[in-house]
Amino acid sequence: MSPRLAAWAVLAVVLTFLIGPFVIIILAGLSAGNSLAFPPQGISLQWYLKVFTIESFQASFAMSMFLAVFGTLAALALGIPAAYGLNRYRVPGAETVRLVVSAPIIVPGIIVGLGLLRYLVIPTGLGIGAALFLAHTALILPYAVRVVSASIENLRTDIEEAAVLLGCTRVGAFRKVVLPNIRGGVLAAFILGFVTSFNQVPVSLFLSGPGVRTLPVDMIAYMEINYDPSVAALSALLAFMSVAIVFAAEKFLGFSKYV
Amino acid sequence: MSDFLTLQDLTLAYGGTVAVDRLNLSIRQGELIALLGPSGCGKTTTMRSIAGLLTPKSGSIRLDGRDITRLAPSRREVGLVFQSYALFPHLTVYENVAFGLRLRREADLDAKVRAGLATVGLSGFADRAPAALSGGQQQRVALARSLVMNPKVLLLDEPLSNLDARLRLEMRLELQRVQRETGVTMIFVTHDQSEALALADRIVVMRDGAIEQVGAPEEIWTAPASAFVADFVGFETILPDPETGGALAWRPAAVSLGEGPHTGTVRGVSFAGAAREYVLDTPLGVVKAETPASAPPLPPGAEVAFDLPRATAALLPAMPS
Numbered sequence: 001m002s003p004r005l006a007a008w009a010v011l012a013v014v015l016t017f018l019i020g021p022f023v024i025i026i027l028a029g030l031s032a033g034n035s036l037a038f039p040p041q042g043i044s045l046q047w048y049l050k051v052f053t054i055e056s057f058q059a060s061f062a063m064s065m066f067l068a069v070f071g072t073l074a075a076l077a078l079g080i081p082a083a084y085g086l087n088r089y090r091v092p093g094a095e096t097v098r099l100v101v102s103a104p105i106i107v108p109g110i111i112v113g114l115g116l117l118r119y120l121v122i123p124t125g126l127g128i129g130a131a132l133f134l135a136h137t138a139l140i141l142p143y144a145v146r147v148v149s150a151s152i153e154n155l156r157t158d159i160e161e162a163a164v165l166l167g168c169t170r171v172g173a174f175r176k177v178v179l180p181n182i183r184g185g186v187l188a189a190f191i192l193g194f195v196t197s198f199n200q201v202p203v204s205l206f207l208s209g210p211g212v213r214t215l216p217v218d219m220i221a222y223m224e225i226n227y228d229p230s231v232a233a234l235s236a237l238l239a240f241m242s243v244a245i246v247f248a249a250e251k252f253l254g255f256s257k258y259v
Numbered sequence: 260m261s262d263f264l265t266l267q268d269l270t271l272a273y274g275g276t277v278a279v280d281r282l283n284l285s286i287r288q289g290e291l292i293a294l295l296g297p298s299g300c301g302k303t304t305t306m307r308s309i310a311g312l313l314t315p316k317s318g319s320i321r322l323d324g325r326d327i328t329r330l331a332p333s334r335r336e337v338g339l340v341f342q343s344y345a346l347f348p349h350l351t352v353y354e355n356v357a358f359g360l361r362l363r364r365e366a367d368l369d370a371k372v373r374a375g376l377a378t379v380g381l382s383g384f385a386d387r388a389p390a391a392l393s394g395g396q397q398q399r400v401a402l403a404r405s406l407v408m409n410p411k412v413l414l415l416d417e418p419l420s421n422l423d424a425r426l427r428l429e430m431r432l433e434l435q436r437v438q439r440e441t442g443v444t445m446i447f448v449t450h451d452q453s454e455a456l457a458l459a460d461r462i463v464v465m466r467d468g469a470i471e472q473v474g475a476p477e478e479i480w481t482a483p484a485s486a487f488v489a490d491f492v493g494f495e496t497i498l499p500d501p502e503t504g505g506a507l508a509w510r511p512a513a514v515s516l517g518e519g520p521h522t523g524t525v526r527g528v529s530f531a532g533a534a535r536e537y538v539l540d541t542p543l544g545v546v547k548a549e550t551p552a553s554a555p556p557l558p559p560g561a562e563v564a565f566d567l568p569r570a571t572a573a574l575l576p577a578m579p580s
Contacts, residue, residue, distance in 0.1 A: 156343060156345065158343060158345040159345045159346070161312055161332075161339075162339070162341060162345040163347070163358070164312075164332050165312075165332050165333060165337070165339050166333065166358050166359030166362060166404070167359050168362060180349040181347075181348055181349050
């Protein structure tokens with residue numbers, strides 16, 4: 001086999017592993033049969049339609065949406081000032097702060113989830129919803145800080161001084177001059193945070209209670225009881241949603257240059 | 260004329276490092292002042308303290324009869340054109356110029372912005388983004404943005420250093436014209452003596468956080484007050500003067516080559532268009548001289564007689580430290 005052919009073969013294998021599951025899930029969800037199987041037994045859209053009628057999915061979808069949107073907004077509310085401060089001021093122990101902020105990326109989600117359950121939810125009696133919100137905010141924070149940091153680093157500091165000389169307060173200069181110029185980075189951080197939160201499983205797994213579940217956790221629970229193609233259909237729909245968001249982001253703001 | 264801007268015993272520091280030490284300077288209304296010196300001499304630091312971007316450690320700044328030492332930058336009526344121009348990239352040229360006026364809730368906003376753009380010759384560029392302009396045009400936007408605020412003092416940080424040679428001349432004339440038309444007091448920072456000489460009414464030469472000499476361009480050019488200033492404005496040969504105990508300094512053109520009581524060896528020669536520049540090794544030390552380009556060239560290694568006429572020398576109080 002020539003080296004060129006070998007390279008193509010490797011590429012084909014990699015692409016198969018990356019895209020293959022996606023194709024299988026889409027097709028499995030199209031099955032006309034009653035159990036999850038591949039290749040599908042006949043073709044129908046019934047499972048794709050059924051997904052929308054399952055009540056627990058509706059509730060957990062709403063929960064996941066809430067966490068993804070508000071968790072990300074909370075992470076940005078903390079992360080933008082943090083990124084600004086770390087870049088613009090000589091903060092003592094700035095490197096340590098950066099490291100601690102990145103911890104949720106490095107520490108396995110299982111540990112974070114277990115830790116929050118054992119040492120936050122159980123001793124304080126904090127509601128599951130609130131705990132999920134805190135956990136997701138913490139998980140998204142590192143992405144918010146990193147992506148926004150990159151934008152702030154690329155922004156000249158003298159435009160803030162120019163704004164101050166023209167009559168802005170320091171805070172006013174941040175609002176009128178810094179924020180508008182990093183909005184691409186902020187939007188990129190939002191999308192990255194949203195997708196990360198929405199697809200999060202290990203932490204959410206520990207933080208589930210009666211009637212309070214995120215969508216991925218709910219899907220696992222559903223599959224343990226009903227082994228039908230609706231989970232495959234829902235997975236395919238979620239994958240399409242993520243792809244559509246990232247695609248739109250790439251098209252409208254060149255997402256890939258921020259991440 | 261009375262003093263308009265006064266810096267008194269101004270001491271400026273970054274962290275623990277003193278950048279400017281007890282500086283005293285008085286500027287009259289409508290003057291065009293150059294702060295001249297090598298990088299690290301404290302000229303930019305001094306300018307930033309006048310703008311209010313740096314609070315003095317001690318000393319005071321008075322502008323038009325008012326103590327502005329601790330006043331917020333926006334309330335000083337001082338404008339600053341940054342070296343990098345610092346235009347707001349997300350706003351159009353028009354909105355950049357309007358920025359300060361909007362914050363001031365200026366009633367006559369549109370007329371003032373248009374007039375400002377007209378002053379710098381950019382009337383047709385109102386709707387452009389700053390990134391779509393050339394460096395020279397960006398600088399003129401920055402100039403207009405400061406001018407429309409009607410500042411009492413306009414500060415310019417290295418206004419010509421980012422421009423190419425042709426634009427530099429154009430901008431120099433432009434700055435002089437704007438100064439003439441508006442009568443605004445201007446202070447600009449530069450490390451280039453030719454810029455300072457060409458533009459300023461008075462030059463303030465700075466070194467290591469202190470003033471070496473203040474004077475009109477002719478004065479700085481012909482009668483430097485110290486060896487540092489002499490060296491900075493092109494007196495390249497500086498030798499001790501046994502008569503006064505001070506030093507004498509010559510420009511290359513003031514050294515006469517070909518005859519004289521001294522001899523030296525040509526170490527190097529370079530052609531500079533109008534003249535040929537020589538570096539001579541002599542018993543007195545290194546001497547730099549030049550001859551008109553029309554004179555026959557001397558080869559490296561040649562022995563040559565030369566004279567250092569006292570009449571063409573600048574008298575200095577001491578040798579370079």
